[in-house]
Amino acid sequence: SQTIHQWPATLVQPVGSPLSLECTVEGTSNPNLYWYRQAAGRGLQLLFYSVGIGQISSEVPQNLSASRPQDRQFILSSKKLLLSDSGFYLCAWRGDRDEETQYFGPGTRLLVL
């Protein structure tokens, strides 16, 4: 069966520091991968999605970037965090054979101080 991992689970970072969040998927190949952000009490905002290694599409212009160095690895990064980057970050995957369904990881809580 497929599983999705995210780490770290919780992160507290100072403003201006760099960021690296990692997401990996097991049990599938060539998944579509997604990064979402959820501010407190609000809905999901799609940040990036990837249909293959090295292929990244950005949905919202901001100081975040994403990379996909391996088939089942998706990384969210920032060179300098802003206060507004605080939130809950969710990684999701979708398999080619799964009729458009997304499955989500456990998420990372990021607090920027």
Added chain:
Amino acid sequence: AQTVTQSQPEMSVQEAETVTLSCTYDTSENNYYLFWYKQPPSRQMILVIRQEAYKQQNATENRFSVNFQKAAKSFSLKISDSQLGDTAMYFCAFMKRGSYIPTFGRGTSLIVHP
């Protein structure tokens, strides 16, 4: 562009009773999928139920069922025999067939009271 509207920001229900969460969507597409996700206090998003638009039969998963009205573009979720563990945010989502990107509603917060 598609939009998904969840008109009930908050709902509450007594344990063991039935509750219905509403969702409407706007699209010109004919082939698409609809989803309900649950986000409990742990905040992990969990798929509750999925409906293919070309299927007339309403999807069911144990205590969860949907009322899919394609012409009305309505996709409500019914939770029967509500349990305390059903307390969560519920998100409705739409995805056009062949698309990579779903559209989510803003969510409904459901509280189940003992």
